[in-house]
Amino acid sequence: MKNQRHVIMALVEDRPGVLQRISCLFRKRNFNIDTITVGKSEIDGISRMTITLKADERTLNQVIKQLEKLIDVIRVEELHTENIVERELALIKIKTSNIQERDEVIQYANIFRAKIVDVSKNSLIIEITGTPDKIDAFINLVKNKILELARTGIVAMKRGNNETSS
């Protein structure tokens, strides 16, 4: 069976220990996940999690059903990747030894519609937002000049006018 990339959204109680419960589940069930992000949702007291993973249908099914069993998880939904907006943000500190190098990086950043958020004598910090693929592509371009890299993981949302609380 082929492992495809999947995006799962989970609405969870905003309580201490919830993230531990979920990561504990993934570990004990031997599920490999790629990214997990948590933040507030539009509903008070409920956080929203976005989980991405590569899995076959059976595993995906298990991940969703096992998540649904957790008392702190209110709702789980697979977000089908063809019909969602997904974004990740990365901060990338890049070494620029001279003006030429700096100009080159700035040019790349412009092409990728990234922002320069900090400039110092020998480095730049770039803020780039987009799909993980886009961020990967940018990172590839500047790979050997990266001093520091921080990525947020993915957040995603279905297109159209449904609400999470429905």
Add this chain to the structure above:
Amino acid sequence: MKGSEILVEALRREKVEVIFGIPGGAMLPFYDSLYDSDIKHILMRHEQGAAHAADGYARASGKVGVCAATSGPGASNLTTGIANAYMDSIPIIALTGQVPTLMIGRDAFQETDIVGITMPITKYNFQIRDTKDIPKIIKMAFKIATHGRPGPVLIDIPKDVQEKDAEVEFPEDIKIRGLKKIPEPSLEKLKEAAKLIVNAERPLLLIGGGVILSNASNEVLKLSEMMLIPVVTTLMGKGAFPEDHPLSLGMIGMHGRKAANHITYECDLLIAIGTRFSDRSTGNIQCFAPQAKIIHIDIDASEIGKNVEPYLGIIGDAKKSLRILIDILKQYRKKENTEWYKRVQELKKEYPVKMDYDDIPLKPPRIMKELQEVISDDDIITTEVGQCQMIAAHFITRRKPRTFITSGGLGTMGFGFPAAIGAKVAKPDVNVIDIAGDGSFLMTMQQLATCVEYGINVIVAIMNNNYLGMVRQWQELFYNRRYSAVYLGKTTDFVKIAEGFGAKGIRVERPSEIKEAFIEAFKEKKPVVIDFIIDPEYNILPMVPPGKCLKDYIDLNI
């Protein structure tokens, strides 16, 4: 009210009648309030046993079992018992003391992160941070433990939370938004199931522990009889269907009855209810029920497709699903005297169960035979784990649910004896017999003190072979008879141990003494340990080696 009083009152309102536990520093306020209450407390001699006793109580009674321990080692000693209840979906509540809130995280004396430790082995767990939350959390805990597929819930209560005063109200009910509604079984799918059953030539029911948890035994019997469907059970399903019924073939699995394992190859439709298709039940899943379309009914959606991809998966309560299914099937003609029914009788004749050994040292099947003849349908058999467990499961016939109590999923040696204590407390009027091994009994036998002190007169029947028998058997069969670290020696005198605790000890070495010993034990007004000296190299056979198909078992004459 003081927190500890609120706690006791909340438990009373949940109709808790008995708590199995051991006090300690962080539980002093709770035990002080318990002193004035009508809730009975059984002082266990080790916390593991407290959790197992709560578990055995829950299995025998169908109610929630409650155990209590102090912080630190008290709490961590509960964990084996909690994991055991988790694996077998048994509703228990574990109450643990915790160091005062302000001390948490400072590595205080007897501090342990029991909430962190038990996260993967509880259905849910709580730490109460505010005294006024106690009624709400107790209500939630009982609801979670019993809702849908049951399981253990732990509540950790810091000492200061027990001591503080608060004005509280006790809610009648509470909404937990993360507690998913149990889905109504799909009528459409049940109609399809009915059609499959009617059209099947060789249908077979596979009954798991879920049927017992759902109290659906009568429904299984009805379905089986009206459509003439033979029944096999898993270890956990043992007792859910009368095993002496013409349609029963007994338990399947690694040490299942031969006829039961064979019939899984012949059936063309397998209706599996309340089972998770454990590897010990199915053998190699690739060759399990090879001719059958599988209908899987389970209350836990995640079980459908976890180990076996069914032809038809139905999510719902076993009892409810079966009632609807039976209703649908009423429009079809009852089946009578089918070829398949004849085949079932044939299979049972083809694979008889031999129990009448006269050997000295004893062969365990003979002990089971004699026991069978003196127990009643309501008596409860509990088991330890290993050969003794499989001897009991293979040879003893049970006719009623909740009369065979065993550690199925976790396989906990030392479970059977404290579980028997819990069962006896739940059902004081029946005989409770723990089928033990010498290795298993040594793990929790300190609870003899508990039994004697409270007059909990259970019987421990030790299959004494001086070995960790099942490990030895595996070493004999799969490791070239290299008996590594399995010999327990012959110096332990179980009769004297029993006597030392104030219980009665009986040693049995001859077949002619077996029945007499049981009858004497039933009459005795003390707990009784019967030390059966069995053949040290007795193997429990048939046995399906791990990873092999159910028909590829090792048999007696090989």
